[in-house]
Amino acid sequence: MDRVAEILAEAAAEVVEPRFRALATGEVLEKAPGEVVTIADREAEAIIERRLRELLPIPVVGEEAVAADPSLARALHSEPAVWLVDPVDGTSNFVAGRPEYAVMCSLVRTGQTVASWIWQPATATAYRAELGAGAWRDDVRLTRAPAPADAGKLTGILKSRFLDPDHHRRLEANSSAFGEVSPGRSAAGIEYPDVVEGRFDFILYWRTLPWDHAPGSLLLTEAGGVAARLDGRPYRPEAPGGEDGLLVAADPATWELTRAVLMGD
Template sequence: MTHNALDKAVATLMRETAEKTLLKHYQRLDVSAITAKAADDVVTIADTESEIMLAEGLAKILPEAAIVGEEAAHADPAIFERLSDSLCWIIDPLDGTNNYAVGKPPFGILLALAEKGETVAGWIYDPLSGRLCTAHRGQGAWVNGERLTACTSGADKPIAAISVVFVDKDKRAALMEHIAPHYTLVDIPRCAAEQYPRIGLGQNDVSLFERTYAWDHAAGVLFLNEAGGKAARPDGSPYRVDRHLDPGLIGAASPALFDDMAERLARI
């Protein structure tokens, strides 16, 4: 299947799924439709319905690919092993669930296609605005069909969104003491489907992530790198979906911004 044909099929599936599941329930969720999944994390009926529809649709688009969905993997950790398969779909059916559950944006759908642990294609969809970000390895990044070249904010102090939700107490204190003063801090959106576009589009310059699950980061890392920014582990090594339980990831609007953050992190 050509990249264009794949993009068209995936985009259609994402839009239809969003309309029939996410938008259907948005700001209409009953309390009984929201369940605690882990500390500071919830799952809703929309997550479940969206993942089922996406998995069924992706299986038709590329039947030869394994499927790793966030909710399915949460229920059965053995599914993680599929991330190393020769071809694998990775599904985040509702990124930003905590936002969605209280009836506010941002939230989105993240899909990625990986080959032997390396992301080869990614799609990031915002159901409320209709923004669709796409990327294929070696082919650039695109937003609503227009090629994107990542740009910085141009601010005197780079704008940083530092996620400390899953950072331990001591490291959090070190980040605030040694890293934060060098940046203009902004709130994280608690939604990777929003954070990666913000970096690529010049709204944010750099972001730190501690938890790096494949469904949250596979598509965004590829998108940012293909746009000319840089997303990688703090030591500069590439992000692999089959190592997604490893902590730590930097996303930056330029390689220089990445290097600057990485150097600061190495000193704490």
């Protein structure tokens, strides 16, 4: 567990942090409509992949490698164990000079996340979780306190970018029942720890790319929270293009209440 955390911090120090607010012309590219990638993403992924393979020689499913060759994501289902890597989560923030970005990794065995790591370079904060062994911020074990039982006192995030118009209208209207709902911080590696630490009580995600959600979902569930599909099935990482919709919440009661309010049940 410690060595993987070191690998993420080392890669960030070598090629990510030196480029924060210092990206040169040509070091930011559009990899898909509305989505950017930087030289820091690609170089960090290469470093992390090489060092993870030295630690445990299994396939590495990295965000940027899959962008170039989508077939690599099949390893999530075809291999008994894989590393999942997001070299710079929150790339849009990184490009804009905002400090809300993270470097993340997960270990997935037989389709289930069994360990995860989140490194937040701006604050030098390390989060990690191990299935059945708990969630940690640096050396502090994390336990999420129950959220308020009143929907009007809950605070959350509604990620609406990838919602179809009908879902968007319904969810936006229903979300008015909560105390406060924001569009989020544009980085799952910041948002999941925010729920664990009590800054938010729930998040509704729609698109669920595995490298974005495997690390934080394990961190949250090991701290006592819930990360589940809208029908209640626990989250498991899937290749891009799979199922949409993921609701994460501080505790089981908050998950049920939030789902009922958002869905209009």
